[in-house]
Amino acid sequence: MTNLEMLKNAIDKATKEKDEFEVLEGVKMDKTCSILIHKGNAYRIDIKEDVIVSCSCPHHTYRHGVCKHMIYMSEKYNFNIHALG
Numbered sequence: 001m002t003n004l005e006m007l008k009n010a011i012d013k014a015t016k017e018k019d020e021f022e023v024l025e026g027v028k029m030d031k032t033c034s035i036l037i038h039k040g041n042a043y044r045i046d047i048k049e050d051v052i053v054s055c056s057c058p059h060h061t062y063r064h065g066v067c068k069h070m071i072y073m074s075e076k077y078n079f080n081i082h083a084l085g
């Protein structure tokens with residue numbers, strides 16, 4: 001699968017599953033880190049100066065791909081995503 005296909009997949013999933021995500025109250029306005037809950041799992045999203053730099057999920061940690069969590073947060077809060085692809 002190419003980077004572009006993975007990115008399209010992540011965007012599709014972020015869109016289809018958007019009602020399943022929950023941003024933990026209390027940290028979402030902290031512009032350095034947010035915790036995103038999806039299906040009972042917690043993911044740490046690191047943000048620097050309104051740019052999403054990483055997510056703690058396996059897709060980003062091991063494959064360095066842009067994941068559906070980063071895309072969800074980008075759409076919800078108008079953050080950019082570092083190093084798309």
Ligand SMILES: [Zn+2]
Nearest residue numbers: 055057067069
């Ligand atoms: Zn992720």
